[in-house]
Amino acid sequence: MRPRRASDTRAVRRVARRTWRATYARIAPAALVATVLRRGYAHEALLRTLLDAARDAFVVEAGGEVVGYADAVLRTAAEAEVTRLYVRPDRQGAGLGRALLLACLSAARRRGAARVVLGVDRDNRRAVAWYRRQGFAPVGTDVFEAGGASRPLVRLARDLADAPGPASSPGAPVSRR
Numbered sequence: 001m002r003p004r005r006a007s008d009t010r011a012v013r014r015v016a017r018r019t020w021r022a023t024y025a026r027i028a029p030a031a032l033v034a035t036v037l038r039r040g041y042a043h044e045a046l047l048r049t050l051l052d053a054a055r056d057a058f059v060v061e062a063g064g065e066v067v068g069y070a071d072a073v074l075r076t077a078a079e080a081e082v083t084r085l086y087v088r089p090d091r092q093g094a095g096l097g098r099a100l101l102l103a104c105l106s107a108a109r110r111r112g113a114a115r116v117v118l119g120v121d122r123d124n125r126r127a128v129a130w131y132r133r134q135g136f137a138p139v140g141t142d143v144f145e146a147g148g149a150s151r152p153l154v155r156l157a158r159d160l161a162d163a164p165g166p167a168s169s170p171g172a173p174v175s176r177r
């Protein structure tokens with residue numbers, strides 16, 4: 001687990017392609033997936049996010065290569081948003097997503113946030129269930145639009161101060177490995 005660097009751009013894009021296609025093939029229109037991969041993960045777009053002073057970006061490595069990534073952005077003085085969290089399909093279920101989430105929660109707390117929010121595709125049921133196990137609860141809905149298509153999102157939130165789970169102890173290690 002470490003901060004994302006400019007030199008990670010290509011590796012992150014590779015992970016994004018595999019993970020987005022595997023996750024959303026049966027959920028989201030192909031045009032939406034293609035647009036996000038082309039625009040959101042373009043070299044310049046990824047570099048721009050590294051220049052965002054309100055953002056913390058992480059990658060996780062396994063077997064000597066980047067296999068996952070996550071970003072968190074401070075939206076207001078009290079609230080941060082996890083804007084992306086992806087682990088390559090062949091590395092899922094080994095605790096790497098949890099380690100990435102812990103890094104985001106710790107970073108948000110360091111910036112003074114009291115709450116972390118995020119949006120997940122309503123039909124990405126595995127991810128919704130996973131976030132709920134990490135202490136998040138539904139707080140509303142939203143819509144994600146890209147490539148002339150849209151998808152319904154569930155908005156989830158958890159408090160950083162007193163909720164049980166990975167964010168309960170400030171300064172906790174970001175990885176259990």
Ligand SMILES: CC(C)(COP(=O)(O)OP(=O)(O)OC[C@H]1O[C@@H](n2cnc3c(N)ncnc32)[C@H](O)[C@@H]1OP(=O)(O)O)[C@@H](O)C(=O)NCCC(=O)NCCS
Binds near residue numbers: 088096127
């Ligand atoms: C959702 C996602 C980020 C979760 O990451 P992950 O690495 O698969 O999840 P983890 O391995 O951390 O957690 C899965 C389970 O494995 C367990 N686990 C297995 N091996 C583990 C280990 N060595 N260390 C810690 N936990 C381990 C965890 O306890 C966890 O149990 P829980 O689900 O009851 O909490 C990941 O599956 C993913 O990228 N999915 C596709 C993309 C996606 O949907 N992203 C979210 C969109 S916003």
